[in-house]
Amino acid sequence: MYRYDEFDHKLVADRVNQFRGQVERRVSGALTEDQFKPLRLMNGVYLQLHAYMLRVAIPYGTLCSAQMRMLAHIARKYDRGYGHFTTRQNIQYNWPALDKIPDLLDELAGVEMHAIQTSGNCIRNVTSDQYAGAIEGEVEDPRIISEIIRQWSTFHPEFTYLPRKFKIAVTGHVNDRAAIKLHDIGLVVKRNNDGDIGYEVHVGGGQGRTPFVAKKMTDFVPKAKLLAYLEAVMRVYNMLGRRDNSYKARIKILVHETGQEEMQRLIEAEFSKIDASQMLTVPQEEIDRISAYFAPPAFQTLAAKSDGFTQAQSQDADFARFVRANVVAHKQAGYAIVNISLKPIGGVPGDATDAQMDVIADLAEKYSLDEVRVTHEQNLVLPHVKLDELKTVYDALAAHDLATANLGLISDQIACPGLDYCNLANARSIPLAQEISERFADLDRQYDIGELKIKISGCINACGHHHVGHIGILGVDKKGTEFYQISLGGAADENAAIGQITGRAFTEEDIVDAIETVVTTYTDLRADGERFIDTYNRLGMAPFKERLYD
Numbered sequence: 019m020y021r022y023d024e025f026d027h028k029l030v031a032d033r034v035n036q037f038r039g040q041v042e043r044r045v046s047g048a049l050t051e052d053q054f055k056p057l058r059l060m061n062g063v064y065l066q067l068h069a070y071m072l073r074v075a076i077p078y079g080t081l082c083s084a085q086m087r088m089l090a091h092i093a094r095k096y097d098r099g100y101g102h103f104t105t106r107q108n109i110q111y112n113w114p115a116l117d118k119i120p121d122l123l124d125e126l127a128g129v130e131m132h133a134i135q136t137s138g139n140c141i142r143n144v145t146s147d148q149y150a151g152a153i154e155g156e157v158e159d160p161r162i163i164s165e166i167i168r169q170w171s172t173f174h175p176e177f178t179y180l181p182r183k184f185k186i187a188v189t190g191h192v193n194d195r196a197a198i199k200l201h202d203i204g205l206v207v208k209r210n211n212d213g214d215i216g217y218e219v220h221v222g223g224g225q226g227r228t229p230f231v232a233k234k235m236t237d238f239v240p241k242a243k244l245l246a247y248l249e250a251v252m253r254v255y256n257m258l259g260r261r262d263n264s265y266k267a268r269i270k271i272l273v274h275e276t277g278q279e280e281m282q283r284l285i286e287a288e289f290s291k292i293d294a295s296q297m298l299t300v301p302q303e304e305i306d307r308i309s310a311y312f313a314p315p316a317f318q319t320l321a322a323k324s325d326g327f328t329q330a331q332s333q334d335a336d337f338a339r340f341v342r343a344n345v346v347a348h349k350q351a352g353y354a355i356v357n358i359s360l361k362p363i364g365g366v367p368g369d370a371t372d373a374q375m376d377v378i379a380d381l382a383e384k385y386s387l388d389e390v391r392v393t394h395e396q397n398l399v400l401p402h403v404k405l406d407e408l409k410t411v412y413d414a415l416a417a418h419d420l421a422t423a424n425l426g427l428i429s430d431q432i433a434c435p436g437l438d439y440c441n442l443a444n445a446r447s448i449p450l451a452q453e454i455s456e457r458f459a460d461l462d463r464q465y466d467i468g469e470l471k472i473k474i475s476g477c478i479n480a481c482g483h484h485h486v487g488h489i490g491i492l493g494v495d496k497k498g499t500e501f502y503q504i505s506l507g508g509a510a511d512e513n514a515a516i517g518q519i520t521g522r523a524f525t526e527e528d529i530v531d532a533i534e535t536v537v538t539t540y541t542d543l544r545a546d547g548e549r550f551i552d553t554y555n556r557l558g559m560a561p562f563k564e565r566l567y568d
Contacts, residue, residue, distance in 0.1 A: 019080055019389065020165050020311045022130045029173070030127045033134060037061045038120035045117050060140075062133025063119060067441045072111045072119060073136040074126060078146035078164040078188070079107035079392040083383035086390050088129045090375035096122045101375070103360060103368045105432060105483060106185070107145045107392040108136055112439055134172065139180045141171040141252075145187045147195045148393040151312060152401040154349040157207045158215055159312045160190035163244065166300060166308055170245050177252050181259035181267035184252075185224075187394075192512065197394055199223050199232045199514035200486060202269045203251060208238065216240045221251055221281065222273030225480035229516045230270040233278045235285055241305065246298040250289035254281070315387040315402060320352020324405035336423070337412050339461060343423040345408070352405055356386070358398040358415060359422040359430060363459045364452050367433040368396035377418045385411050395432055395471075397425065427464040428472060428537070429455040432483050436476030436493065437500075443476035445493025445500035445526075450474055453530050458537075467537060470550045473508070486510040488551050489536055490517045491529070502529040506536065506562055507554045520563050532566060539565045 022030075037057070044054040051065070058065075062073040074089070081089075089109055093101045096118055097111040104110055114122060126132060136143055144164045151159045167186060171177065177184070187196040190207035198204025204220040216238045223232030239247045251269075258276070260266045273281050292298055331338040346355040358378065361367050370378075382390045382400055385407050391399035403411055415421040424430045431454065434440070436447030451474055458464055473487030484490035486508035494501050501523035508517030524532045537550075539562050544553045554562070 019082055020077075020161075020308070026130070027127075030130075030132045030134070033061065033132070034120060034123045034127055037123065041116060041120050056138070059138040060134075061119075061123070062136035063116075064137060065441075066112065066435075066439050067437075068439070069113050070116050070119070071439070072114050072122065072133060073104070074109050074111070074131060074133050075136050075143045076107050076109060076131075076392050077168050078144055078150070078161045079148055079394075080150075080161060081382075081390040081392065082388050083379040083390070085129045085131055086375055086379035086382065088126060088131065090372040090379065092122055092125065093372040093375065100369050100371045102366075102435070103370065103392050103396050103398065105394050105396060105481070106136075106143055107148075107394055108143055109392070110435075112435070137183075139182050139184075140178055141174065141180075141184045141186065144168050144171070145185075145196055145201075145394055147189050147191060148391040148399045149195060149346065149355055149401065150190065150391075151314065152348055152350075152353075152355050153191060154347065155192065156190045156349075157209055158190050160188040160196075160205075160207055162305075162309050162312050163205065163207065163217070163241070164188050165311070166245070166305070167248070170248070176256060180252075180256060181261050182264065184255075184269070186248075194510075194512040194514075195393070197483075197486070197510040197514070199512075200225060200229075200483075200510055201232065203248065204232050205244075210238050214240060217244050217247075219247060219251075221285075222270045223514070224268050224270040225483060225485045226268070227265055227478050228271065228274075229480070229485040230274060231514045231516065232270075233273055233281070235278075235282050242300050242302065243293060243298075245300055246292045247285070247289050249292055249298055250285050253288050253292075254284045258284075314350075315389070317350045317353065317387075317402070318404075320350075320404065320406075322351040324352065327405040327408055330409040334409070336416070336421075337409060339423040339465075340412055340421055341408070343427065343465075344421075344425045348402070350402075354403050354405055354408055356400040356403045356408065356411060357393075357425045358400065358420050359424055360397050360420075361424060361430045361455065362419050362422045363429060363455050365419075365455070366448050367431050367451050370398070374418050374420055377414060377420070381411055381414055395430070397430070423461060424464060426469045426471070428458045428467055428470045429464060430471075431455065432471075432473040432487070434475050434477075434482035436474075436482075440476060440481075442479055443493065444478075444495035445476050445502065447474045447476040447482055447493060450491065450493075450502065450526075450529065454533060457530050457534065467541065468549050470537070470540075471510075472533070483510065484508075485516050486514065487517060488554070489533065491533075494523055496523070500526050502526070502532075504529075504532060504536070504566070506559060507551070509551060518559055520559065521567055535565050536562055
């Protein structure tokens with residue numbers, strides 16, 4: 019795990035002190051809200067429906083126990099006893115008092131955390147695979163290059179005022195858990211024919227009003243030259259990206275309107291100039307220095323199988339279900355990756371209380387080599403748990419409502435804050451997610467349905483990633499009444515796809531029944547072993563639409 023150097027500490031401390039003065043001027047009335055807005059956005063502070071909201075960065079989704087305890091402390095002291103983990107592997111606090119936010123940020127800085135570049139038209143928090151460094155089959159831990167990108171992009175003078183916000187994601191595995199093709203830039207760590215590590219680069223993905231899957235710009239950029247290539251992409255975007263229309267200002271629009279081949283040509287031309295100057299060639303000693311922070315932890319030499327683990331599953335059916343749904347094989351013999359669902363039946367997707375965060379911090383410190391991960395699907399992960407200790411971990415999770423065995427199932431939904439918090443939303447997302455999870459609460463039924471990803475957004479900005487849900491739900495406003503539009507067939511993995519709209523929207527009263535209809539259509543028509551997305555891809559929209567609107 020990366021540790022701040024003296025430059026990091028000074029940078030964060032200076033920003034906290036600067037923002038403290040800005041907040042004091044806003045509270046005193048010396049700054050109007052309009053004058054204050056660009057200043058607060060540069061520090062992760064939004065103004066929502068009812069209060070200010072603070073978004074805290076969790077670079078590439080990795081936390082230690084001390085940081086998780088601090089997040090719990092922040093929830094208790096400055097908020098209402100909970101935090102909301104987001105699809106950007108960040109955490110949001112919905113109720114901090116503005117005049118206390120500088121103190122909050124000062125406390126966060128004590129555990130090497132901040133809110134820099136979690137908002138505004140800049141390069142946002144870099145996201146990555148929650149299983150990084152733990153899963154079998156990785157080319158390389160993607161957090162290494164994620165950290166290098168973080169250092170390059172933080173306060174980059176050319177990219178502080180981009181046409182719009184900019185998001186980068188990295189995966190080091192053939193199975194994409196970081197949704198890299200739905201980002202402005204998506205990177206895949208790979209080896210070339212000579213065995214050298216480099217990156218496949220995708221550009222122009224995104225959701226919102228005009229969703230696009232990113233286009234591949236190059237098959238391979240050597241590790242030492244990646245920053246030069248990224249700088250080339252950013253310069254082309256900064257020069258040609260629209261600034262006259264915020265709806266058309268994302269790089270996805272530039273790629274779409276310019277065309278893939280011409281975009282490749284423009285990037286390569288800029289890359290050649292930057293590469294020739296060698297100003298952004300990353301020294302090998304710097305790569306080695308940062309790589310050392312992500313060296314494998316001190317794993318013990320253990321047997322691949324554990325009799326105690328096997329016996330515990332035979333004696334406790336609930337534990338066996340948890341293992342089936344939430345536990346993933348680890349690359350190290352005798353260890354497992356443990357997923358913690360933040361989607362209890364009837365709960366708010368992504369929310370965790372201060373007490374729950376404290377429990378997770380304790381478990382990470384004692385049983386997971388002091389690591390916690392945040393997933394882009396609003397869950398948490400203990401990445402390094404011994405098989406012999408997994409039942410103990412499960413019991414502690416179960417005692418705090420953290421052992422819902424539903425990972426990847428229909429109740430493991432993504433949902434944005436919606437109209438309960440957001441002043442951009444047209445409809446509520448949270449109550450709908452709760453109602454759907456309650457309708458499908460029976461775990462046996464969920465297991466029978468199998469993998470099915472529902473994603474809900476309260477407006478077209480798509481913070482709930484509805485475009486790429488197997489079932490996507492978009493809240494829309496019709497003359498002051500909340501309606502919900504359904505799309506089918508989306509995917510955010512290595513086979514990324516944008517879902518197709520089924521037809522007219524459904525009322526608040528009818529939407530859950532409509533989801534039931536979609537699910538029963540699938541279970542009636544599926545072939546043996548088919549997941550929902552497989553059945554949809556085989557049959558297309560027609561049978562689902564027929565039953566929905568019959």
